[in-house]
Amino acid sequence: xxxxxxxxxxxxxxxxxxxxxxxxxxxxxxxxxxxxxxxxxxxxxxxxxxxxxxxxxxxxxxxxxxxxxxxxxxxxxxxxxxxxxxxxxxxxxxxxxxxxxxxxxxxxxxxxxxxxxxxxxxxxxxxxxxxxxxxxxxxxxxxxxxxxxxxxxxxxxxxxxxxxxxxxxxxxxxxxxxxxxxxxxxxxxxxxxxxxxxxxxxxxxxxxxxxxxxxxxxxxxxxxxxxxxxxxxxxxxxxxxxxxxxxxxxxxxxxxxxxxxxxxxxxxxxxxxxxxxxxxxxxxxxxxxxxxxxxxxxxxxxxxxxxxxxxxxxxxxxxxxxxxxxxxxxxxxxxxxxxxxxxxxxxxxxxxxxxxxxxxxxxxxxxxxxxxxxxxxxxxxxxxxxxxxxxxxxxxxxxxxxxxxxxxxxxxxxxxxxxxxxxxxxxxxxxxxxxxxxxxxxxxxxxxxxxxxxxxxxxxxxxxxxxxxxxxxxxxxxxxxxxxxxxxxxxxxxxxxxxxxxxxxxxxxxxxxxxxxxxx
Amino acid sequence: xxxxxxxxxxxxxxxxxxxxxxxxxxxxxxxxxxxxxxxxxxxxxxxxxxxxxxxxxxxxxxxxxxxxxxxxxxxxxxxxxxxxxxxxxxxxxxxxxxxxxxxxxxxxxxxxxxxxxxxxxxxxxxxxxxxxxxxxxxxxxxxxxxxxxxxxxxxxxxxxxxxxxxxxxxxxxxxxxxxxxxxxxxxxxxxxxxxxxxxxxxxxxxxxxxxxxxxxxxxxxxxxxxxxxxxxxxxxxxxxxxxxxxxxxxxxxxxxxxxxxxxxxxxxxxxxxxxxxxxxxxxxxxxxxxxxxxxxxxxxxxxxxxxxxxxxxxxxxxxxxxxxxxxxxxxxxxxxxxxxxxxxxxxxxxxxxxxxxxxxxxxxxxxxxxxxxxxxxxxxxxxxxxxxxxxxxxxxxxxxxxxxxxxxxxxxxxxxxxxxxxxxxxxxxxxxxxxxxxxxxxxxxxxxxxxxxxxxxxxxxxxxxxxxxxxxxxxxx
Numbered sequence: 001x002x003x004x005x006x007x008x009x010x011x012x013x014x015x016x017x018x019x020x021x022x023x024x025x026x027x028x029x030x031x032x033x034x035x036x037x038x039x040x041x042x043x044x045x046x047x048x049x050x051x052x053x054x055x056x057x058x059x060x061x062x063x064x065x066x067x068x069x070x071x072x073x074x075x076x077x078x079x080x081x082x083x084x085x086x087x088x089x090x091x092x093x094x095x096x097x098x099x100x101x102x103x104x105x106x107x108x109x110x111x112x113x114x115x116x117x118x119x120x121x122x123x124x125x126x127x128x129x130x131x132x133x134x135x136x137x138x139x140x141x142x143x144x145x146x147x148x149x150x151x152x153x154x155x156x157x158x159x160x161x162x163x164x165x166x167x168x169x170x171x172x173x174x175x176x177x178x179x180x181x182x183x184x185x186x187x188x189x190x191x192x193x194x195x196x197x198x199x200x201x202x203x204x205x206x207x208x209x210x211x212x213x214x215x216x217x218x219x220x221x222x223x224x225x226x227x228x229x230x231x232x233x234x235x236x237x238x239x240x241x242x243x244x245x246x247x248x249x250x251x252x253x254x255x256x257x258x259x260x261x262x263x264x265x266x267x268x269x270x271x272x273x274x275x276x277x278x279x280x281x282x283x284x285x286x287x288x289x290x291x292x293x294x295x296x297x298x299x300x301x302x303x304x305x306x307x308x309x310x311x312x313x314x315x316x317x318x319x320x321x322x323x324x325x326x327x328x329x330x331x332x333x334x335x336x337x338x339x340x341x342x343x344x345x346x347x348x349x350x351x352x353x354x355x356x357x358x359x360x361x362x363x364x365x366x367x368x369x370x371x372x373x374x375x376x377x378x379x380x381x382x383x384x385x386x387x388x389x390x391x392x393x394x395x396x397x398x399x400x401x402x403x404x405x406x407x408x409x410x411x412x413x414x415x416x417x418x419x420x421x422x423x424x425x426x427x428x429x430x431x432x433x434x435x436x437x438x439x440x441x442x443x444x445x446x447x448x449x450x451x452x453x454x455x456x457x458x459x460x461x462x463x464x465x466x467x468x469x470x471x472x473x474x475x476x477x478x479x480x481x482x483x484x485x486x487x488x489x490x491x492x493x494x495x496x497x498x499x500x501x502x503x504x505x506x507x508x509x510x511x512x513x514x515x516x517x518x519x520x
Numbered sequence: 521x522x523x524x525x526x527x528x529x530x531x532x533x534x535x536x537x538x539x540x541x542x543x544x545x546x547x548x549x550x551x552x553x554x555x556x557x558x559x560x561x562x563x564x565x566x567x568x569x570x571x572x573x574x575x576x577x578x579x580x581x582x583x584x585x586x587x588x589x590x591x592x593x594x595x596x597x598x599x600x601x602x603x604x605x606x607x608x609x610x611x612x613x614x615x616x617x618x619x620x621x622x623x624x625x626x627x628x629x630x631x632x633x634x635x636x637x638x639x640x641x642x643x644x645x646x647x648x649x650x651x652x653x654x655x656x657x658x659x660x661x662x663x664x665x666x667x668x669x670x671x672x673x674x675x676x677x678x679x680x681x682x683x684x685x686x687x688x689x690x691x692x693x694x695x696x697x698x699x700x701x702x703x704x705x706x707x708x709x710x711x712x713x714x715x716x717x718x719x720x721x722x723x724x725x726x727x728x729x730x731x732x733x734x735x736x737x738x739x740x741x742x743x744x745x746x747x748x749x750x751x752x753x754x755x756x757x758x759x760x761x762x763x764x765x766x767x768x769x770x771x772x773x774x775x776x777x778x779x780x781x782x783x784x785x786x787x788x789x790x791x792x793x794x795x796x797x798x799x800x801x802x803x804x805x806x807x808x809x810x811x812x813x814x815x816x817x818x819x820x821x822x823x824x825x826x827x828x829x830x831x832x833x834x835x836x837x838x839x840x841x842x843x844x845x846x847x848x849x850x851x852x853x854x855x856x857x858x859x860x861x862x863x864x865x866x867x868x869x870x871x872x873x874x875x876x877x878x879x880x881x882x883x884x885x886x887x888x889x890x891x892x893x894x895x896x897x898x899x900x901x902x903x904x905x906x907x908x909x910x911x912x913x914x915x916x917x918x919x920x921x922x923x924x925x926x927x928x929x930x931x932x933x934x935x936x937x938x939x940x941x942x943x944x945x946x947x948x949x950x951x952x953x954x955x956x957x958x959x960x961x962x963x964x965x966x967x968x969x970x971x972x973x974x975x976x977x978x979x980x981x982x983x984x985x986x987x988x989x990x991x992x993x994x995x996x997x
Contacts, residue, residue, distance in 0.1 A: 007909070008909075011905060011906070011909045014902075014905055015902060015905065015906065018898050018901055018902040018905075019537070019540075019898075019902070021894065021897075021898045022537060022540030022541060022543075022895065022898055022899075023540055023543065024894060025543045025544055026540075026543050134521050135521070420630060421543070421626075421630055424535065424536070424539045424637070425536060425539055425540070428532045428535050428536045428539070429532075429536060431528075431532055432529050432532040432533060432536070435525050435528055435529055435532070436525075436529055438525075439521045439522060439525040440521055443521055443522075
């Protein structure tokens with residue numbers, strides 16, 4: 001192909017942006033009203049009332065920088081339809097409102113496009129310009145990021161601003177890969193103050209920056225050289241983070257509202273699992289509990305009347321108790337999460353493997369928190385899938401893990417779009433993304449052998465069966481009335497297996513390279 | 521990447537873009553009493569399902585022809601019947617006689633949009649894929665690029681999935697016909713094209729080249745011997761296909777005559793609405809419609825149409841090669857569009873299919889009326905971007921390419937698309953002066969008309985200057 005270096009990137013980016021515009025009139029979730037309400041809150045009320053306002057159930061529960069972001073958007077919103085900024089206009093969704101909100105997501109995705117470009121620069125190899133465009137790692141990564149299925153349906157159909165936020169995360173990762181650690185830290189600090197869910201990966205940043213940035217050298221076997229500690233660097237890092245947090249939380253600390261803000265950011269009353277169980281360890285735990293309870297009733301070991309009535313599968317988000325296995329409290333989940341990520345953190349502390357080791361540790365922190373966290377949303381799987389794309393175009397083993405995790409993770413997002421109109425969209429897009437990722441990654445790593453173990457292929461084919469059952473067979477069957485939660489249960493449990501397996505495999509790659517001498 | 525996975529991705533992208541456009545409004549949405557083409561299709565389902573065949577094309581108390589009477593050939597009617605049969609199973613309210621008039625609901629919209637997608641998946645898309653794989657020269661990358669461009673061509677997407685029509689069926693069948701002829705399966709290709717003709721009479725725009733190509737081929741093979749048998753086979757195939765389609769109407773000559781009267785409405789006048797052809801554009805300067813009697817108008821359009829299409833078709837008769845066939849298809853469809861009687865702007869799709877980067881702006885007024893501005897803007901921009909990138913990225917080593925590239929360079933990317941864009945944008949953003957309320961639609965159609973005129977002249981010159989010397993049967997796209 002005669003196309004020069006990067007001419008394909010603007011076409012990909014413009015193409016996906018135009019593509020997003022086609023779905024402006026598609027299904028919107030309640031998140032649409034949430035963000036509209038936040039536009040109204042930030043536009044009409046003084047800052048001191050932002051975290052106290054609760055006339056609507058959709059209270060502000062993101063950190064202050066995001067509230068300022070909404071404030072900025074509200075000034076543009078005025079030119080589209082001033083009525084959307086009225087506080088008590090519940091569920092207001094006039095065509096200009098929908099257009100504005102959708103366009104705001106598409107435009108702020110510009111940050112993500114920028115970040116994708118930076119990441120593609122990091123994976124460019126020397127021989128790249130000689131290959132055809134379709135076989136270059138940078139092209140494949142660009143498509144895997146820009147046309148990511150999960151990000152597309154969560155942002156542009158379900159409605160959220162994840163592209164904007166992931167842009168900061170990926171840009172920060174790219175900066176670290178390019179050895180510009182202060183910029184990376186700054187971007188991450190901003191990200192944390194935009195959406196606090198990224199606290200999941202903060203330990204990775206903390207340990208990596210402390211170990212690899214504040215200690216300027218390592219000894220020959222990779223261990224710490226305590227004398228190389230640079231106070232200057234630590235202070236620079238600290239001041240950057242403090243400055244951003246100060247800018248964000250400062251006004252609220254001054255007004256004495258910090259406890260109120262924190263209670264909004266960390267609502268622990270919500271229950272172990274979301275209405276639809278995210279495919280993590282607790283989904284398997286819940287399923288086991290249900291199975292044991294049913295078995296117990298059948299074998300007359302338990303009385304049915306004694307079992308707690310609030311069924312997890314009833315679809316309500318409330319606190320509930322398990323029937324057979326011990327109940328799980330927030331502190332238990334915190335301990336489990338910390339235990340799951342500690343080995344990874346210890347590994348990169350003892351033997352840092354440069355920025356790619358950091359990336360691997362970040363992935364493990366994200367996955368560990370996903371597996372054992374409290375009230376995890378299934379959308380959080382994207383925090384693992386997107387950065388893993390970078391590793392996938394560089395190593396064969398990571399490509400295999402990526403294929404399994406991304407297919408499973410993306411499929412687990414299917415219940416988010418449950419309307420019949422959106423069915424062709426999600427099926428076609430999922431097939432497109434999967435086809436591309438499988439073919440492109442297979443061709444890229446063809447010299448190193450096959451990407452997937454036969455058992456993994458069987459698992460993925462089984463995923464297809466689950467999809468067929470949930471989307472086609474079940475709605476047409478007589479069980480639809482009696483057991484309405486069955487497809488969700490099946491999806492959740494089946495995907496948990498895949499996600500847990502990917503988590504363990506990623507851990508294996510990190511710990512295995514720990515025992516070898518320093519890689520890069 | 522393997523070709524089959526690239527092709528699958530292109531097809532999936534084509535399907536998703538179509539479905540995305542279908543989420544928007546349709547023709548006549550929420551506009552009683554007449555609504556639009558969407559209601560027309562629904563009404564045909566109602567009529568064909570509830571009434572016996574002999575009443576489908578006749579005016580009666582049960583079938584008011586003034587309210588979207590059937591005016592397509594029988595195959596459309598059978599298709600409507602099939603859709604109605606399924607609709608009745610899902611929700612009988614959708615096709616109840618008289619009571620379902622003007623019925624609009626999200627579920628019904630989903631059903632109707634699904635019917636369009638299903639026939640596209642069965643007929644149009646496979647034909648396009650096979651056409652690109654087998655009748656397109658060049659590397660596999662080039663074939664995939666052409667496939668992507670044809671699948672993402674905004675015209676057919678916006679009309680079928682936005683405005684609401686079933687052009688995918690007739691164009692798909694016509695494409696199967698072209699495919700058959702290109703691969704040497706003349707009888708099968710003829711059957712496919714006959715089916716296309718029996719679905720929409722507009723396919724007559726393509727009929728002359730089919731006829732001349734096949735006849736020329738028979739002559740060349742020698743009328744005594746092989747050529748004669750070929751002629752007989754093709755003729756038999758066509759006659760049998762027509763007979764099968766018209767079977768219920770052949771029992772009574774009045775039936776057949778009424779159908780013909782419905783599908784060729786000669787009482788309607790030289791043109792309707794603003795369409796980018798000669799008569800409408802000429803009407804700006806000289807008011808033809810009022811100056812001439814309707815009979816005179818009919819003869820005028822007949823004469824000019826024949827003048828426009830005969831040269832190209834006769835040339836095809838003398839040189840029946842596939843290359844000539846494709847060019848004659850373009851010239852014939854453009855000629856009919858520009859000079860024929862009662863042309864609708866959607867008919868331009870017939871020409872557009874074969875010359876892929878084709879100006880769309882002539883359909884803008886129609887799409888604006890349907891509330892389809894955003895899909896139009898998105899698909900046109902995307903298509904323009906894609907075709908510019910893909911065409912510049914591909915090899916320019918074949919002479920054939922050069923000729924089309926010259927056409928594109930002369931007419932499109934500096935001039936036509938800019939002009940089209942400017943006209944589109946002004947017609948959307950500005951209000952016309954009060955004494956010229958139709959200024960923008962007229963400007964749009966006149967500009968488009970000039971572009972089409974330039975196109976037909978170019979392709980006629982191309983056909984008469986002969987194919988590139990190196991290879992005699994080359995694709996021109």
